[in-house]
Amino acid sequence: MSPKKTTKAATAVDKRRVILDAAIRVFARDGFHGCRVSDIANEANVAYGLVYHYFSSKDEVLDTLFSERWTLLLAAIEQEDAREAPVREKLRAVASFIIDSYSNDPDLMKVIIVEVTRAANTFGRAHLAEIRRAYQGIATIVESAQREGTFREDVSAEFASLFFYGAIEQLLTGWIFDEIPKSREEFEHAKDMVVETVCGGLEARMPEHA
Amino acid sequence: MSPKKTTKAATAVDKRRVILDAAIRVFARDGFHGCRVSDIANEANVAYGLVYHYFSSKDEVLDTLFSERWTLLLAAIEQEDAREAPVREKLRAVASFIIDSYSNDPDLMKVIIVEVTRAANTFGRAHLAEIRRAYQGIATIVESAQREGTFREDVSAEFASLFFYGAIEQLLTGWIFDEIPKSREEFEHAKDMVVETVCGGLEARMPEHA
């Protein structure tokens, strides 16, 4: 099913990978609809037809890029979910994972967010289930915090997870469209701020009203 | 520049409007890229060419839909901004405006969010300035709350506004893709929860640490 160098090895590069990496750059630059398959082939220095040797369609290239990465995110969330630690720490780890993903590979994250996550009409539809799993993972983390009394219960875990994810996505969107500066420090600072804000809003208040 | 019925009036419907309304339905159903101009014309029961009589391109139809509505949002934000009232109330009004817009015209909001706001690559680019103005308006509201001590200052107004808007947008996205139930009560409840969560996280804490 999957290609590769079982025998090839050594000098031969994995062309499939080369194509995927080129696609990331092209999709990020021109958008999925704004580029031609030949642009991808060119960027990869590969013949047009080879793209179709490895992928059955232009869509499948995007699908693959998305799934590859999203799987990692899901794993990260599930791992935090299982861990024994304060909520803040868990959520901070999730925020950190997403933001680091962006800082390490802005193009890929741009493609995932702009072309898949947000374009849920066209593509997202196919990936809705995977996307939903991420929300649910976060919701699970929130729920356990509610159960142990750290988080208030009048904001449902489901909504809380949407807010949390939404805030982070908006952050990335800001970076993607150069609305806000991107530097190592900004990224770190941003993590603190999202977690502070959302967790702050979700934490159960001491009986201190007035 | 603008169309007619100065004399026409009465029976004559404003075809331009009919086309726009049809476009909302078609864009919402099939997506901007997934539909043909002829689909819009058909839905509007109007000849193909008429679309081009009123709009110079398919893009312009979408642009018009976006701007029409976004202008209202900006006005609402600016109005709240100017008003003398507690932050929570102002932000609640903004959240309310957006969520009500969705509940009154889900298709239009779907189009705006899915095809413009989030597709900032293609279209958003053109509307980035307008979109930014919304963020800035919200940020201004946050700033004034910081100045008067209601909101903490270690979460910048700029980021706070991103979180706030992001949370709301994610909410709409959830509704758009049927991830969460949509009923009058859900909408109201959702407003409370976003505002509670975000404002809760942004409010200055009483010197109560431990």
Next chain:
DNA sequence: GCGGTTTGATTGGCGAGTCAATCGACTCGT
């Protein structure tokens, strides 16, 4: 010389945008 890889010219269909022709409301001269 066989099986998997790589090539790129070719094709087929599609859809945005054009345009020339018709329609019909309103004007105005008689």
Next chain:
DNA sequence: ACGAGTCGATTGACTCGCCAATCAAACCGC
């Protein structure tokens, strides 16, 4: 009143470029 003339609104067949996808042939590595 009436009809010829005007001009914007409306029509839909057609063009034209583009691009996803195919495919037959060349090209290895073993």
